[in-house]
Amino acid sequence: MNDTLYLAWRYLVYHRIKSAILVLAIALIVLIPAVLQVLVRQGQQQLTSRAVTTPLLLGAKGSPLELTLNSLYYGSGVPEMIKYGDCSDVAYTENVDAIPLHVRFRSQSAPIVGTSLEYFDFRGLSVQEGALLKRLGDCVVGANVARQRGLSAGDSVISSPESALGIADEYPLKMRITGVLASSATPDDDAIFVDLKTAWVIEGLGHGHFDLSDERAAENVLSRDGNKITANASVRQYQEVTDENIRSFHFHGRRSTFPITAVLALPEDRRSMSMLLGDYQDNDTVQLVRPVEVVEELLQTVFAIQNLVLTALVLTGAVTLLLVVVVFVLSLKQRAREIETMAKIGGSRGRILGVLATEVGFVIVLGVGIASGLTWLTTIFAPQIVQQYLMG
Amino acid sequence: MSKTRTIFAAVLCFLAVAGCTKVNWSKTELKRARAKPIVIAVNYPLAYFAERLVGTMADVRCIVPVGEVASQWNPNEEDVSELQSADLILLNGAGFASWIESVTLPPSKLSVTTRGFSNDDFIAQTGAVVHTHGPKGEADDANLVSETWLDIRLATKQIDVIREEMLKLFPQSRDQIQTNYDDLLADLEKLDGETDRVVKSLAANWIASRGCYEYFAKRYSLDLKSYDLRADEAVNSQRWKLVDQDVKERNVKAMLWHEQPNKEIQDRFDQLQVKVIVFCPLLKVPEDGDFLLIMNESIHNIAATSE
Structure with missing residues (x-):
């Protein structure tokens, strides 16, 4: 038995390039559908688990x-904004809690999520280093953001202007990092979290500047009418909240009309x-959706595409397998003299067939082994891969 | 074996029923159980009202340290952490504690005790500066008078809100809270009646050292004008001129002071025949006494003047 294995192995090693190509072909036939399946399942799991936990x-x-x-x-993609008053309406409903979300701005590629402290409890997010938000201008960063940018508590990040020309109302805000979140293998790892009020400061609805009744502000004041001061847009605004200027930050307009992206x-x-769904059924301006239904609909589309891809892959795999068989058959013809020599030196028909079958077995086992190993690795890193490349 | 199966089946049934009636994502389930809920108020009167309603059922605190003027105090990061850890944060509203705008607090734990007020209940500050930037709206400046508790009828509305919140925190102690509520309201009603009687007996026009007495004046229909005067600082001649003129024009006979003014000021008002009455607006956490005691003391000061 050992000599059969030895001869088969030596043959494969001697023809290493041909053997490697065959092993690779077998590995790919198994690997591609398997990896696709793992990633789709992981994507489905991630999408569904987040949707299921968001009623x-x-x-x-x-x-x-x-x-x-x-x-x-x-x-x-940023949906049309709704008003903060819509969040208050939900919060006033009996037995319903409401968490506002403002996901519009970014710091480089990381989304800046404006929300309330309840969000961290709701998602089960904990701080690995530092603390949660304390005041206006504070932020906590997700585990991936911290790792990729080398950030820790005490550092700062700056919001990126939304428009390339920077002519919109929003101002880049330098935000103090108060904490880094523990990894949760969810999109939260790639986000930067701020108080909703901080998101409104970035939006230009709130700001800090020196006292307009001060003499220094004379050049910025358009008019004074009794106790009413009208300033022009050139008033220098603070781009960072500090201990010294925090008291000067204020908001313009009614809070209930301020924008949020969702609740x-x-x-x-x-x-x-059920009662809440009924309340919003015929609303003309806002919609109340069940994320799990939206995601299921999306997944049905994904599965339909996956089935098409899998069919194509099975066909490709079958063709590749046929080619591998052809290679083996041609190889047998080429090796007629070698087989004849083996017979002449006393190799029985069964032993010769055993050597040839073992060669094929080695190729298949190696190919499937490599495919299984890579599939296993994919399974381990699937959450990160899906997070990084499919949902990022 | 059959017993184990029965238990297993019972557990499964229980889980199935529990799964049908309760949704997993309920935030209530995430709230951590605590031996004694923590209730934090942003000023002393609210803390007093809350404590009267729940007694020792909750750990009721005022976030402002003893001796600090609540309207001028700002929290540090430790204070913010303390607030974040509370089960209920009682806010006054009416622009009181404007620092709330610049700190991060969980909205689900915030309760604005003036939420039951009508627009007419609030009093706008006279002379408050507002600003706009071109076409944008007016700044959301705190331009309301904040000391709402000095109008006992408004304080009662605030207590109604606190009671509502306490019943949510302690649903099992409804009867006890209601009894405490009735007692507190009876005390306040008595205080209100006594104040009305004393104030009317004085039959005078008033001035005040601060704008904080506006609600008090409105409640008892006092003709009162406020000047921003400090008890320990000399008043400049221009301000004296205004006060002198006002005293003469309105025939002012009494002045409310948030604390005893220095001798120079006292002498000047004596000359003007204006009686100085120390009336503590409870902006500080008292070192001794409580809300009722201090309010009664202030009413006593007014009564002593009328005698």
Whole structure:
């Protein structure tokens, strides 16, 4: 038995390039559908688990998919904004909690998520280093953001201007990092979290500047009418919240009209959920969606595409397998003299067939082994791969 | 074996029923159980009202340290952490504690005790500066008078809100809270009646050292004008001129002071025949006494003047 294995192995090693190509072909036939399956399953799991734990989502009328992708996975498409008053309406509903979300701005590629402290409890996010938000201008960064940018508590990040020309109302804000979140293998790892009020400061609805009744502000004042001062837009605004200037930060306008992208609505039981869904059924301006239904719809599309891809891969694999068989058959013809020599030196027919079959077995076992190993590695890193390349 | 199966089946049934009635994502389930809930108020009167309602059921605190003026105090990061760890944060509203705008607090734990007020209940500050930037709206400046508790009827509305919040925190102690509520309201009603009687007996026009008495004046229909005067600082001649003129024009007979003014000021008002009455607006956490005691003391000071 050992000599059969030895001869087969030596043959493969001698023809290493041909053997490697065959092993690779077998590995790819197995690997590609398997990896695809693992990644799709992981993607499905990640999408579904986040959607399942998010009962209801309130957002502007429009695409439920865009609303869900922005609110749950911080996708780059920003849905139409709704008013903060809509969040208060949900919060005032009996047995329903509401968490506002403002996912519009970014710091480099990381989404800046404006929300309330309840969000961290709701998602089960804990701080690995430092502390949660304390004041205006503070932020906590996700584990991946901290690792990729080498950030830790005490450092700072700057919000990126939304428009390339920088002519919009928003101002880049330098934010103090108060903490780094522990990894949760969710889109939260790639986000930067701020207080909703800080998001409004970035939006230009709140700001800090020196006292306009001060003499230094004379050049910025358009008019003074009794106790009413009208300033021009050139008033120098602070781009960082510090101990010295924090008291000067203020907001213009009514809070209830300030924008948010969505509200996470958390009913305490199914009855409250049904009642809330009923309340918003005929609303003209906002929609209340069940993320799990939106994601299931998306996944059905993904599965349909996956099935097409798998069919194509099975066909490709079958063709490749046929080619491998052809290679083996041709190889047998080429090796006629070698087989004849083996017979002449006393090799029985069974032993010769055994050597040839072992060669094929080695190729198949190696190919499948490599494919299995890589599939196993993919399974281990699938959460990160899906996070990084599919949902990022 | 059959017993084990029965238990297993019972557990499964229980889980199934539990799964049908309760949704997993309920945030209530995430709230950590604590031996004694922590209730933090942003000023002393609210802390007093809350404590009267729940007694020792909750750990009721005022976030402002003893001796600090609540309207001028700002929290440090430790204070913010303390607030974040509370089960309930009682806010006054009416622009009181403007620092709330610049710190991060969990909205689900915040309760604005003036939320039941009508627009007419609030009093706008006279002379408050507001600013705009071109076409943008006016800044959301705190331009309301904040000391709402000095109008006992408004304080009662605030207590209603606190009671509502306490019933959510202690649903099992409804009867006890209601009894405490009735007692507190009876005390305040008595205080209100006594104040009304004393103030009316004085039958005078008033001035005040601070704008904080506006709600008090409105409640008892006092003709009161406020000047921003400090008890320990000399008043400049221009301000004296205004006060002199006002005293003459309105025939002012009494002045409310947040604390005893220095001798120079006292002498000047004596000359003007204006009686100085120390009326503590409870902006500080008292070192001795409580809300009722201090309010009664202030009413006593007014009564002593009328005698």
